[in-house]
Amino acid sequence: MTLDDRINTFSELGLYLQNYTDSKDLSSNFSQKLTNIIRQAEIQNAWFTQDQVHLSIAAWAKALTKKQLRNWLTPYKISAMPKKDVAVIMAGNIPLVGFHDFLCVLILGHKVIGKLSSNDNLLLPFMAEELIKIHPGFEDKIVFTNDRLPKFDSVIATGSNNTARYFEYYFKDKPHIIRKNRNSLAILNGTESKTELEALGEDVFRYFGLGCRNVSKLFIPEDYDVDDFFKAMFKFKDYIHHHKYANNYDYNKAVYLMSSVKLLDNGFLLLKEDKQFSSPIGTLFYEKYTSIKELEITLRERHEEIQCTVGNEDFTEVNFGQTQNPKLSDYADGVDTLEFLIQH
Structure with a gap:
């Protein structure tokens, strides 16, 4: 051929x-x-x-x-x-x-x-x-x-x-x-439109959050109003009716509450402040930042843990809602598969 x-x-x-x-x-x-x-x-x-x-x-x-x-x-x-x-x-x-x-x-x-x-x-x-x-x-x-x-x-x-x-x-x-x-991250600065935040819901919920390109961690400003994010997520509320998702959500919520962990909860998604990138199903980790420049440096240092980054900042490479629509040239872990196969 x-x-x-x-x-x-x-x-x-x-x-x-x-x-x-x-x-x-x-x-x-x-x-x-x-x-x-x-x-x-x-x-x-x-x-x-x-x-x-x-x-x-x-x-x-x-x-x-x-x-x-x-x-x-x-x-x-x-x-x-x-x-x-x-x-x-x-x-x-x-x-x-x-x-x-x-x-x-x-x-x-x-x-x-x-x-x-x-x-x-x-x-x-x-x-x-x-x-x-x-x-x-x-x-x-x-x-x-x-x-x-x-x-x-x-x-x-x-x-x-x-x-x-x-x-x-x-x-x-x-x-x-x-x-x-690897995990994917989203950076919010508080200027995002409702449309952009709803698109972010696709990055969080599509495939129940099981993919490495699913957003598992949010970075938000110190004074960010989480209600704006939760309101935009409302269109994905029916995910809680899937039995495996609901079981994971309920289990993680129970574990966190028994450990007296502070949570933000809208009934189908838990927000937990955590420095880790990889969050369990039904949970989204978040972390507050004070300087976008310092955050950029931190993420650059941890690039081997990151699949892709969503947001409107100069250093974010994926638009809201597009993590699960990669181009053919978007290679997993940033390793060019075609070039590897040509060279080896």
Whole structure:
């Protein structure tokens, strides 16, 4: 397959996903099968509600166009290169979280050996099956395994800080990208509009806050009126009706109250003052700042803990409401996956 073949195949898959998202052709075989897979995914993993999976599919439908793919690939030197077998150990915290690595490997013509999380092992194999239907040349380029990884040339592994230590030891003799825990932050200065704050709610609540690009920590001025934030969050109040979210919210609230921790609570989201970045489900940490310049320096020093930063400051890179709509060139942990695969 040529690069054009691969771009055309992924863009055709994107068109199928767009038609599904737009409800243009729900009677097609593709749509019926995808609907069934989405239902199975929710049964297997209650965090993967149909609404949340649809959000992920809509994001990929928007990204997988010929124009977007070509613009993404243009800066790279993708001439003839040795084809490699690339192992990809995927997380399962949000729907299709491993698709970007899957795309990166295949768009360069390499073979992907995917080790799926048990939390998300239905959606990506479906996408792979459809790619092969569009272009059979992908058939010998895609392998999924639940067992020990077969022979491979390089590896991309995503996990926690604990599993990263294991990965770094186990894969020390192979070219690798090892991803650890990261969190996303939002910086408020009190001038945000209601629209911007409501958009921030998307960054906090989408995928129930389980993604590394979900905002888990707020930085606010000393005199910030939290009521403005809570009012903007009201449109997300129905999240409390999801049983797993509600259980986490109730549990964390009980633990904090038994420990006499001061909380701000609107009935479906807890705000806790805390210097840590990683907050539990149903909770958002916050920290007050007195100097935006000092805050910028602090965050720069802790950049390895941060996935992305939301806000209107000069040093924030993501607009409100956009953390879960990354561009193809927004690489996890800031490591250029395509460049790694080209060089290694």
